[in-house]
Amino acid sequence: MTDTQLREADVSKVLQDVVDPEIGRTLGRLEMLKDVRIDAGGKVHVEIELPTPAYPHRERITQAIEKSLGDASLRPSGPLDVVFSSTVRGKNAGGTLGLTIANIIAVGSGKGGVGKSTIAACLAYGLNYFGARAGLMDADVYGPSIPHLLGVDGAKPAALERKTPSGETFTRIEPVVAGGIKTISMGFFIDPAQAVVWRGPLLHRAILQFLKDTDWGPLDYLIIDLPPGTGDVALTLSQSVGLAGAVVVCTPQQVALLDAVKAISMYRQVKIPILGMVENMSGEIFGRGGARRKAAELGVPFLGEVPIEADIRIKGDEGKTAALFAEHSPARPHLLHVCEQTAIQVAKQLLDTPSMPTLEIL
Numbered sequence: 001m002t003d004t005q006l007r008e009a010d011v012s013k014v015l016q017d018v019v020d021p022e023i024g025r026t027l028g029r030l031e032m033l034k035d036v037r038i039d040a041g042g043k044v045h046v047e048i049e050l051p052t053p054a055y056p057h058r059e060r061i062t063q064a065i066e067k068s069l070g071d072a073s074l075r076p077s078g079p080l081d082v083v084f085s086s087t088v089r090g091k092n093a094g095g096t097l098g099l100t101i102a103n104i105i106a107v108g109s110g111k112g113g114v115g116k117s118t119i120a121a122c123l124a125y126g127l128n129y130f131g132a133r134a135g136l137m138d139a140d141v142y143g144p145s146i147p148h149l150l151g152v153d154g155a156k157p158a159a160l161e162r163k164t165p166s167g168e169t170f171t172r173i174e175p176v177v178a179g180g181i182k183t184i185s186m187g188f189f190i191d192p193a194q195a196v197v198w199r200g201p202l203l204h205r206a207i208l209q210f211l212k213d214t215d216w217g218p219l220d221y222l223i224i225d226l227p228p229g230t231g232d233v234a235l236t237l238s239q240s241v242g243l244a245g246a247v248v249v250c251t252p253q254q255v256a257l258l259d260a261v262k263a264i265s266m267y268r269q270v271k272i273p274i275l276g277m278v279e280n281m282s283g284e285i286f287g288r289g290g291a292r293r294k295a296a297e298l299g300v301p302f303l304g305e306v307p308i309e310a311d312i313r314i315k316g317d318e319g320k321t322a323a324l325f326a327e328h329s330p331a332r333p334h335l336l337h338v339c340e341q342t343a344i345q346v347a348k349q350l351l352d353t354p355s356m357p358t359l360e361i362l
């Protein structure tokens with residue numbers, strides 16, 4: 001072994017034990033350390049593979065690495081060079097349905113009208129903004145609002161009959177693409193003014209069909225906008241796919257929080273992991289901080305606050321939700337923060353359920 005190799009091995013050994021500042025596990029356990037190299041000038045090059053492109057404050061990893069090398073008396077001669085890449089890993093979410101989706105995230109609430117659909121759409125756009133492949137499925141078959149929020153109402157997805165090699169026919173639905181994300185909604189298939197009565201088994205079938213007949217292709221994250229109220233759809237999902245977990249949206253006031261608590265208990269009953277709570281419409285009208293306190297009380301992560309802002313409603317009404325991520329949009333930093341925290345919780349959740357087979361999507 002040459003001198004350099006020896007030192008590279010020493011550095012690697014120390015770095016495997018560095019604790020990731022966001023996820024709280026070692027770089028070794030997270031399989032984030034991809035390469036350590038010391039060049040002829042003695043400069044140390046480290047390659048870190050993040051579990052999501054939405055990883056916040058990556059400079060904190062560099063700081064943690066510098067500190068641990070110093071503590072181990074392995075301070076390099078030159079400045080440290082840390083490069084980052086990212087690969088989203090996931091549960092084999094839709095294995096039995098033949099899906100190539102790494103992580104399926106349900107967005108729900110106890111109460112209607114708290115901004116679930118808005119937050120669901122923003123999760124898809126935000127994760128896409130960070131460079132992940134994101135899709136959005138509207139599971140609210142009674143009151144689908146995703147087509148309008150994305151400015152694609154009236155779109156008609158093509159449904160193509162295909163044949164398997166053994167000659168059986170099956171349907172592929174081409175998702176509608178809106179601002180870079182693939183989406184599907186009952187709103188594309190029914191007249192918006194028409195009331196639809198769905199009985200349980202039919203609802204179950206419609207949801208499964210959207211999941212498995214839509215040509216999602218490989219996705220890092222599929223966001224599912226749940227309908228308000230009862231847990232029918234949550235139950236269907238928990239029985240048919242390996243959900244990464246649920247994001248629970250609530251408003252800050254006490255009454256709305258009680259409904260969020262009910263929703264969390266319902267998800268727990270059907271074994272859907274809770275990724276965390278988002279406080280939406282935070283501000284003077286409904287107050288602030290209620291969801292953060294409730295999350296701490298319930299022992300679930302808090303994913304961030306999104307203020308109540310006329311612009312969010314206006315952009316939604318105009319079908320321009322994607323514009324909330326424009327450079328000077330006041331909602332943007334809040335929404336990006338929620339996306340980052342959600343992605344981190346998904347990565348964490350994956351480690352907490354090691355029995356699930358992991359899937360690397362190319």
Ligand SMILES: Nc1ncnc2c1ncn2[C@@H]1O[C@H](COP(=O)(O)OP(=O)(O)OP(=O)(O)O)[C@@H](O)[C@H]1O
Pocket residue numbers: 109111112113114115116117118119140143145227228280281282306307308309310312313314316317
């Ligand atoms: N942070 C916010 N500030 C201002 N308006 C908001 C905010 N979030 C959502 N809204 C608005 O509130 C209304 C309800 O939002 P949305 O449709 O997303 O809620 P929902 O929980 O999905 O409702 P439902 O239970 O009917 O499915 C919309 O007009 C939306 O634009």
Ligand SMILES: [Mg+2]
Pocket residue numbers: 116117118140145225
């Ligand atoms: Mg909705």
